Amino acid sequence: MSGFVFNTTKSIVSEVDASARIADLAGSLLGRRIVLVTDRGLRRLGIVDPALASFARAGVDVAVFDDVDADPPERNVSELVDLIRSHHATGVIAIGGGSPMDVAKLGSLIAGGGEKLSDVYGVNVAKGPRLPLVLVPTTAGTGSEVTPIAIITTGGAEKKGVVSPLLLPDIAVLDADLTLGLPPAVTAATGIDAMVHAIESYASASPNNNPVSNGLSKQALRLLGANIREAVFNGKNREARGAMLLGSLLAGQAFANSPVAAVHALAYPIGGHFHVPHGLSNALVLTHVLRFNLPKAAGRYAEIAADAFPELADISFARRADAFIHALERLGRELNLPQGLREVGIPREALPMLARDAMKQTRLLVNNPREMTEGDALAIYEAAY
Known part of the structure; x- marks a missing residue:
C-alpha cells in the first residue's frame, strides 16, 4: 500500500x-x-x-x-x-x-x-x-x-x-x-454536487488517492443515491435530509484528501461567468466528463456504480461504467435539473472562453484520470450544450 x-x-x-x-x-x-x-x-x-x-x-x-x-x-x-x-x-x-x-x-x-x-x-x-x-x-x-x-x-x-x-x-x-426548507431545485443540485465529490474522489489521479477516501466515497454514494429523490420530492422527510447531510459530509472528507478533478475544473468558469450555482454547474458537465474519462477510468466507475444505483449490480462489470453514466443522466432528468448549458442562458459563442478558463484550473486538472487539453474541454462543453 x-x-x-x-x-x-x-x-x-x-x-x-x-x-x-x-x-x-x-x-x-x-x-x-x-x-x-x-x-x-x-x-x-x-x-x-x-x-x-x-x-x-x-x-x-x-x-x-x-x-x-x-x-x-x-x-x-x-x-x-x-x-x-x-x-x-x-x-x-x-x-x-x-x-x-x-x-x-x-x-x-x-x-x-x-x-x-x-x-x-x-x-x-x-x-x-x-x-x-x-x-x-x-x-x-x-x-x-x-x-x-x-x-x-x-x-x-x-x-x-x-x-x-x-x-x-x-x-x-x-x-x-x-435543510428541511430547501427548495427542490436547490436540493437536487446540491445533492448531485455531493455525488460528484464522491465520484471524482474515488477516480482521482492524485498520488494521495487512498483507501480511507475510497471507503468514504462508496458509503457517501450509498446514502446519496438512496435518499436524493426522497429529499427532493418530499423535502420534509427529516430522515432523508439527515442521510443527505451525512452523505455530503462523507464525500467532503473523501475529496478533501483525494481531490476532485475535471468536472470541477469545467464547472468553475460556468459559475464564474454566468453565476450558475456551483452544484448545477457540476451537474451540467458531469456525465460528459465521465464519458471522456472512460478510456482511463472505466474500472473505477464500475466499482462504485452499484453503490449509487444498486440495480446496476446485475449488469456485467464490463458494461457497468457506461450504465453508471446513463443512470446519472436519468437521475438528472428525474430531478428536473436543466439538461444543457443553453437552458441556463449560456450562449454557444461563450464556449471557447469557458474552455480557456477551465485550463487555468491546473490544481484540479492534474487529478483527472485522463489528461485533458483545451480542445477536449471545448468538445465537452459542446456536448453539454
Missing part, C-alpha cells in the same frame, strides 16, 4: 436541532465575542435565529455578518475580516451553504494570522494561525464543513482556491432541520 495522508475536522456533531443549543456545543471553544457568518436569505428566513437565541442565553456577544454573496468575491472576505477585528472576536461560526462557510474559513484565517488573502492562494501556502471556527451547513452538497478548501471569485470571473489543513474547522455540526 502506498503512503498517504488523511486529515479531517476534529469533531463532528450530528444531531437534530443541534443549532438551537449551539452555545452548549461550541461556546467554550468560540469564546465570549463571536462573529456569525451567514447570508441575507437565511437571515431573513430565520434559519440562524435558534443559534442566536442559544448564544444570547449564554451571554455571548454576537455580531452577524450576512453580506455573503453567491460565488463570493474577495470583498466579502475583507469585509468580514474588518468586522472580526472591530468586534474583537474570539471565534467565528458560519451557518449556511458553501459560500458562507468558505468566507468564514478565510476570514478566521486572515484575521487570526494577519496574512493577506492574495498571499495565501494555492496549496499549503497559508501559515496561520486562525481563530476558532465552527461550521454548520444548511445544504447537503459542498461538504465544506470537512474540507481544507475555500474558493473565492477574484477579479472578474476567475475562481481561486486556498487549500490548507488550517481551514479545517474545529467543529462541524450537522442539523437536518436546517
Whole structure:
C-alpha cells in the first residue's frame, strides 16, 4: 500500500436541532465575542435565529455578518475580516451553504494570522494561525464543513482556491432541520454536487488517492443515491435530509484528501461567468466528463456504480461504467435539473472562453484520470450544450 495522508475536522456533531443549543456545543471553544457568518436569505428566513437565541442565553456577544454573496468575491472576505477585528472576536461560526462557510474559513484565517488573502492562494501556502471556527451547513452538497478548501471569485470571473489543513474547522455540526426548507431545485443540485465529490474522489489521479477516501466515497454514494429523490420530492422527510447531510459530509472528507478533478475544473468558469450555482454547474458537465474519462477510468466507475444505483449490480462489470453514466443522466432528468448549458442562458459563442478558463484550473486538472487539453474541454462543453 502506498503512503498517504488523511486529515479531517476534529469533531463532528450530528444531531437534530443541534443549532438551537449551539452555545452548549461550541461556546467554550468560540469564546465570549463571536462573529456569525451567514447570508441575507437565511437571515431573513430565520434559519440562524435558534443559534442566536442559544448564544444570547449564554451571554455571548454576537455580531452577524450576512453580506455573503453567491460565488463570493474577495470583498466579502475583507469585509468580514474588518468586522472580526472591530468586534474583537474570539471565534467565528458560519451557518449556511458553501459560500458562507468558505468566507468564514478565510476570514478566521486572515484575521487570526494577519496574512493577506492574495498571499495565501494555492496549496499549503497559508501559515496561520486562525481563530476558532465552527461550521454548520444548511445544504447537503459542498461538504465544506470537512474540507481544507475555500474558493473565492477574484477579479472578474476567475475562481481561486486556498487549500490548507488550517481551514479545517474545529467543529462541524450537522442539523437536518436546517435543510428541511430547501427548495427542490436547490436540493437536487446540491445533492448531485455531493455525488460528484464522491465520484471524482474515488477516480482521482492524485498520488494521495487512498483507501480511507475510497471507503468514504462508496458509503457517501450509498446514502446519496438512496435518499436524493426522497429529499427532493418530499423535502420534509427529516430522515432523508439527515442521510443527505451525512452523505455530503462523507464525500467532503473523501475529496478533501483525494481531490476532485475535471468536472470541477469545467464547472468553475460556468459559475464564474454566468453565476450558475456551483452544484448545477457540476451537474451540467458531469456525465460528459465521465464519458471522456472512460478510456482511463472505466474500472473505477464500475466499482462504485452499484453503490449509487444498486440495480446496476446485475449488469456485467464490463458494461457497468457506461450504465453508471446513463443512470446519472436519468437521475438528472428525474430531478428536473436543466439538461444543457443553453437552458441556463449560456450562449454557444461563450464556449471557447469557458474552455480557456477551465485550463487555468491546473490544481484540479492534474487529478483527472485522463489528461485533458483545451480542445477536449471545448468538445465537452459542446456536448453539454
